[in-house]
Amino acid sequence: MFETESDVLEWYENQPRAISKEFLDSIPWDEVRDHPLNPAFQPVLVYMRDVESFTEIYYEELLRTPTGKNPVIRKFMDRWSGEENQHGDLLNRFLNEAGYPTSECWMQEAKAAIPFRYTFENRLYPLITNCFGKSFSGAHMVWGAINEMTTLQGYRRLWSLAGHPVLEKLLRAIAQEEAIHSHFYWSIARLKLEQSGFTRNLSRFIIGKFWTPVGQGTKPQQETDYVISTLFKGEEGVEFFDRNVNQRLEQLPGFDGLGRVTQRIARIAL
Template identity: 30%
Template sequence: MAEHFNIERLMDSSGRVDLTDINWADVPKYPLTPEAIRALRYFLLTENSTFFYVKALMSTDAVYEEPELAPFLCVWMYEEEFHGRAFRKFLEAYGEPPVQTYRRDMFLSRGAGEKIDEIGQNILGKIFPAHWPAVHMVWGAIQEFTTYMGYQALIDRIDHPILTTICQRIMKQELRHYAFYKEHAKRRLQDPTTQKVNAAAVKLGWTPVGDGMCPKEEVVHAVRFLFDGLDGAAIPRIEQKVRELPGLEWFDMFTKFAERYDIRRAPDSWFPKNMRKNVESSHKTGSASMVDAL
């Protein structure tokens, strides 16, 4: 049985991901494919978009009604910001620095759906004040688990020793974030009405992490590079994990997204030589054993 989430332990152990021992001069010694660099840029943008979502959560009554939520949001935004910083430093060390205005560019170019969501969340939060925080918790649980799986895919598919070290350290923090969201989602979803409100919201608006803040073609590329789309084992595994939440036994939204954009197996040329066999072996044996214990 999973241990009850301990906010004090999270606060005591929180902090920026440790990069002090990373030898950045060694980063260019291990070649990356253009598709891998593109995927890393996607992670940079999604990690650095966290503060946009914090704004929506800060507008709910749950922020001051629940003693755990405000401190968690402080930790979450701080740690996620440094996850993005880690990718920026890695890309700079590799010789592929992002433009200085990448955050502003991302915000100004975000999709229409993202802008509508910002308005809609405030309105729906007022209409369903007792139920809407659960939607945020469910959303967070899905996105954090997906991100965790994405980090494991980066390790398996890029096979860069320095990137692997960075990803493994970030994954430990992502695991704590996921644990918080999952526990709060489960607690709130005990109410049947909350389950109905949440199901309707997820069916109406859920898409993979980063969608809306990044162009659709970048989302499709990331899902293909990381998970092999409909041909991989990761999407069914993510959906299986989501179905553990009350009222979400039907969840198949990730599969439908992959079907809508016909996302299939990534070409072997996207990965270092001989990596495809290692990737497929990793997916068969399972790469999320730590998070499965939660």
């Protein structure tokens, strides 16, 4: 267990990147089409690509809040945003190599397709969170931890279900970096939640009432639902999600017994 936020940052900065130059050089792109990809997974990959590329939007949102002004979190986000954008670029290349060509302007097109409601709410968001000052940082970190854990488990499910060796190699490397991100968020969240009962109560209320699956908002709900129903379908998929995401969430101070996250997934996947 880390004792300070600086300890968490030091740990994070000492983690080597899984997606190194050596790894990139080892990806057998010329073998991608040797293995069929179920067309059902193409929309999932597009969704994941877009959400990874939207990290800079989330980054800019946080910078307008006390959370983003925290020097430890800010330093983490500087590296985190770059890694997530690279994940999006790699997923986009895989789509093209697999026979699903994308536009050269895919990132701009994806951002242009973000619903107006999200853009409008994005402008109001800092005004609301800033009312609570640093006390809202706990909710930010818990939300981020859930999303990173969800992303990580989504990648695990995808490579298992798709059975594509090149995709698995790529997703395993991305997942290693997502695991590091999720542990940073979770560890900072724990420290924030331990600071006061108000922070714990506020964070539990925010997650319990307002949490939505990663990507929803920037992507239409029907696309979010498709990804969830594809990756976590049925009792086995929901149990997998609960074990690897919700039960980890419940280990945070003040979150014992909160089943909101699994319940939200189950409504779609069952």
